[in-house]
Amino acid sequence: MKTHIEHVSENELYLLQDDELAPVRATAIRAHIESCPDCAERSAKLASFCRHIHQAMLEPTECSSDGAFWVRLAARLDEPVQQHPRSAKRPWLELIPSFILAALGGLLDTLVTAVLVGYSLINLGLLPDFGSQLVANLQSALPGSWFAAWLAQLGIADSAALQAWLDGLTTSRISGNELGLGLVLLVLSVLLALVVGLLLIWNVQRVAQEQDIRGVRAHAIR
C-alpha cells in the first residue's frame, strides 16, 4: 500500500467522502489532507458540494400517511398487475435472450478475427493459402456451375490458373516479401478485432441490463 501521497485525486476524495476506501488508505489520505492545504481545500469543497446535493434531495413533506397509503393499496391488491407497453425503441430486444446475443457477438468477433489474422498470416507466408485451395476445390467440384462460369469469364479455366490469379491478387497487394507491411497488417487486424470485440461486449452488457430491468418486472409481477 502506497503511504506517501503527492496529491489526492478527485476520485479518491469522493471515495473518502463516501467511506468507500480501505481503512489503511483512508488513514493515509486523511493524514495527507491535514498536511496539504491544496488537498484540504479541494476536500472541503467536495464535501460542501456533496452536502449541497444531499440537502437538495431531502424528503418531500407531503407524503400520505401510512394509513391512507395502505387503504389505497389494499383496495388494489386483487388488481392484476399492469404491464407497461414494450419499449418502442428496441422491442426486439425482449425477444432475444442476452446470452444468445452474447454468443452471436462472440461468434462474429471470432470470425472477424480469424479472417483478418488468417489473411495477414497468409500474406506473410506463415500459413498455406487455404482460401485459394478451397476456391480451387470448389471450382473443380462444381464444374458447369455459376461459380465455374464466373471464373471462366475472368479467364480462369482450371485450378492452376485460379491459383496463379489469386497469387497475383495477393502479390499485387503486398509486393514481394514486404514483411513490415504484413506485420503492420497483422497488428491492425488484431487491434480491429479487439475493438470490435469490446464494442460487442459493451453493447451486449447494455442489452442484458435492459433485459434485466424487464426481467425484474416480469419476475415481480408473476
Place this chain on the structure above:
Amino acid sequence: MPEDAPEEAELIAAAARGNTGAFAELVRIHRMRVVRTAFGVLGSQDEAEDVAQDVFIKVWHALDTFQHDTSFASWVYRITVNTAIDVLRHRKEEVGLDVEYASPLTRPEDAALRRDNQQRVRTAIASLPESARVALTLREFEQLSYKEISEILQIPIGTVMSRLNYARASLKKILSGEGAEE
C-alpha cells in the same frame, strides 16, 4: 445489504401465504424508502407515491417467488428503481417538479432561497441520464454503500463508481453554469 431480521422473514413468509396484516406491516417498514427512491429518480412527489403503490402491488403478487437468500430491502429497491425507470421512459410529457421540501429554516426569505437552490439542484439532477440519476439517488438519498448499490442494480462496483463520478461531474458543470455534458 444486511440480512433480513428474523421478524421480517416471518412477515415475508406470512404475507406470501396471503396474510394482508403481515403485508401491511412490510409496507409500513419499507414505504418511505420506496417513495424516497422513486422521488429521487422522478423528481415528482405525486408520481413517487403512484410508483410506491405499483411497487407494493408487484411485491404482493411476487412474494411467493422472493428468494430468501437475498435481502428483501434490496429486492424492493430493485423493483422500485425499475418501476421508476419505466415511468420515466414512458412519460408522455415532461412533468413539472412539484416538490415541497422539509426545511428547518423558519424565516420566509431563507426558506425561499433554500427552495430555489433545491429546485436548481433537482432540475440539474433531472437532466442526468437515468443510470447516473439512479446511482446518485441511491447514494445521496438513501446513503447506500457502493456494494449495496451494485447488488440492487446488479452491476459491478466499478460501474457504480463511474456512474457516480459521471453524475457528480455533470452536476458540478451544470450548477456552475457550464452546461450539461452531452
